[in-house]
Amino acid sequence: MDHLLELLADHDDASVLAGGTDLMVEVNLHGRRPGTVIPVGGLEEMREWNHRPRSNSVTIGAALPYSDMERGPLAELLPALAQAARTVGSPQIRAAGTIGGNLGTCSPAGDILPVLAALDATIHVLHRDHSRDIRFADFMTGVKRNCLTPGEVVHSVTVPLTRGWQGYAKVGTRNAMVISTASACLVHDAEEGHVALALGAVAPTIVRAVKAEAWLSRQVDLRGTFRVSPETAHEFGLRAASETSPITDHRSTAEYRRHAVSVLARRLLERSAS
Amino acid sequence: MSVVTGSSTRFGALGSNANRPDGNAKVQGGFAFSSDMWAENMLWGATMRSPHPHARLLSIDASEAWKIPGVECVVTADDVPGLPNYGLIMQDQPVFARVGDTVRYLGEPILAVAADHPETCRRALAAIKVRYEVLEPVTDPERCIDGSAPPLHPDGNVFRHQRIVSGDQTIIGEIQVEGTYEIGMQDQAFLGLEAALAVPDTGGDGVELYIATQWLHEDRKQIAACLGLPEEKVRLVLGGVGGAFGAREDISLQVHTCLLALRTGRPVRISYSREESFFGHVHRHPATIWMRHHADAQGRILRIESRMVFDGGAYCSTSPAVLINAITHTQGPYKCENATVDGWALRTNNPPCGAMRGFGVVQACFAHESQMDKLAAATGLSPVEVRLRNAMETGDRLITGQIMDSVAPVERCIRETDAIPLPPPMPMDANELLVPGGTGLTALPSNIRRGVGWGVSIKNLMYSEGFDDFSTARCRISNGAVHVKFATAEVGQGFVMLAQQIARSVLGVDDVYLDPIDTQVGSAGSTSASRQTWMSGGAVDAACRAVRDELLDRVATARGLVRQELRIDGTDIVDALTGTRIAVAEVIGDHEIDHTVEYHHPATEDLDENGQGNCHVAFAFVAHRAVVDVDPDLGLVKVVQIATAQDVGRVLNPLSVQGQVEGGIAQGLGLAVMEEIIVTDGKVRNPSFTDYLLPTFLDAPTVDMVLIEEPEPKSPLGAKGVGEPPCVSVTPAIANAIRNAIGRELPRVPVRPYDICL
């Protein structure tokens, strides 16, 4: 790890290589020619995950591949993360792709990002000379932009474990292996009595639907198990969608994206309630 | 017709699931596709393409590229020694755009370079300065009809305008249904990308090209003309082909690769990337089709009116032939003699379009099958009943005046499809991946509505309108072994296996050696139009029979037997008089026999100005019934089951037919719900598999099929082509099923999620 940080500090043109499922597309398709490439996949501490019962949280190494999240004990602790991981690409992509890479690329369509946003994840960033803990909301700054500076690497991500339902849903025009047209992650914190909703691919960054969340808290007592009427769920969806600013491109239209996230938000809320 | 008897369905013979000679290598990754080819001292080639859909090419300055170490050659239009243009029907497409002339689509080749490494090529292309005067692109084909578009080419903007005026034009039906339908631009999306290796002859007056193509001899004709060489100086060898679907009918990198090799005196390979491939080959024509059906109160079709507009893009390719296929299939597999059809194939600054599996019939079928459901609704009949009532039969007169003289089991296709059990309703605890939305977990079974839809089609086989697309095969017994040679492009369909099956059945041997597929034998015609089993199968069959007949003559003479009493049964020669059996393997070592035979199909005619004429050779039929699950709120679709009964004449290899049927259905499903090249202002927006979506395994439905075997007397093996029909009517079947589920008109494919839910 120290060696990695030394290398990164000495080469400010360096590209970190994790699974390469974004970086190699940049190289092969978009003609990117990184001067220095530093692989991180071999660093055991970045490929581990740890359950910390004391702080009731899980820390996930940035280079842990998706295939380790979609099933097994980590999937049981964080079902929304497992569902998001399962939607990424194909088995080959999931065997290589990592959270660190999803954060490095920071595409609004990145499937892990809404999960990190809904869970209020903390991103642990290391540099030879310093370290920073960054809230996800502050980490992603725009379309394919984040707040990393040269010499920094994402080491790991910590998310709190909550009691309550959580889930991820993603719309694409194909039943598997498709880039998100719109996505949503909903996390119910039954102790705090709160529902967090994060929306993907409908704005330059991941959107936390804070107004809809607050509105819902006023409508329904969200402590423990709860029920919502179809009308409340419907309105929750519409309110969440109004917090987005989607675009029209070759993948879909702004109108459809806004509509789709409202449906996803409604359905996820209904699932969390039943 | 060869007769398949019980004994000749021995393993490896006709009728059996013979092993494919290329099968193990392909499954194990050992098969050399053309992009795997390599030669000692080889250079790499790369192509520069226009970044504009319409522009005047002002200048090319390659001086900086020549200074880069490792760059060996730059060729432009000035370096093309022969014809400057090529094309399958009209020679209107430049090998390279010429300075002073215009470029007509985004991706049009400007020049090519050869260098010691692909990276050097990339740098060379980046160093070349090309100046353009950007022009307004013409992207609406209607502007070529109303004349408001400027001429884009000296040959004009109309590739073909053809009417069909047939029977009584005055009939007004008690029931009329009409609609305007749109079909998006589909890509063939073969997996084996374009690649070629050109090896110059020592002395430089000829070239050998290893190429993934559909028709070696047609390629050679066009390449030789552009190189200014006699055809015998251009030898083509088939490289490993990873799929074709029509996209390899036109020339792409052939001339470029040969030019670079001849210029440098070294072998040159060009391999396209996936992105370049989207610009390097033609696509399925996007089309707008208006149709009105007149019917009586019982739902019988009396007359059809239609107008079809096919956007051919920048160059002609096969647009005129695609158009003819579309308009002559207006009626679908239904009886009707009265029609008025107006068909246009036009030039625009959109990507060039040409051949793709189904060749014009896909577009026509989407329109007529959408109409049939409207007719069913208007008459109160079921979709099945309205189709049965109109089902075409052998002997019917078509709207072209041609008499249907193929076996035409349309009614049987529909009834047998109808008899296939429907799948059970979706259980409330269904596997979540099988609900529309799949891995996205967007819906629960309770969110879903199910629909059922029908599509039935007719598809012509072989080339049309007077074209003599014959095939050649050579069979020889030499050194005790049977060898078969042909120039038939094996593109993945399995002809290499079929040729062996035929030889085994006709000659009674187990081991059949295939010679290399190249231009050292006569043309086989194209691996297109569902024609190779009939045409090259016919040629191989005829060549093997000629060899067999001579062998039996000689055996009779040598052994003093009566020739007429000898026949081959299994792997033996049997004398019917005495019952004596002689193993074929025992006698062939004594003989050297060699026959080359051409097989021609019956001649056809051009259409006249009213679209009348016997323009097609033969037809095949198929019915599809689709069951879909739809999420009406999100517009996502999962095709659950396709039931199909296909008219195949005779099954020569069950597994191979199954593969064609399932693959064609997946391709038709793609067009129904996801596959589209999106073009705005002449620019392709999604030239990658990230955004050009092909069905995955999770999108593929269960296919339940019945193969209808009514041997076609005109076909040499009794078999009809099975390649195209599966992808023709499955698209409207799926669209009709979605319409059935949600009650919307959905006049366009692919059906997009927002078409369903907004």
Ligand SMILES: Cc1cc2nc3c(=O)[nH]c(=O)nc-3n(C[C@H](O)[C@H](O)[C@H](O)COP(=O)(O)OP(=O)(O)OC[C@H]3O[C@@H](n4cnc5c(N)ncnc54)[C@H](O)[C@@H]3O)c2cc1C
């Ligand atoms: C066929 C295919 C399908 C795909 N499908 C999906 C999909 O469905 N959903 C989805 O979200 N994505 C998808 N992707 C994109 C990609 O797989 C993901 O974004 C993945 O998370 C990238 O991880 P990686 O380890 O491969 O990143 P890499 O390609 O190795 O790196 C990506 C970027 O992040 C940087 N980086 C990597 N690790 C770190 C680190 N620890 N610290 C700082 N920077 C770092 C790299 O320098 C680079 O800029 C797909 C890609 C392909 C090729």
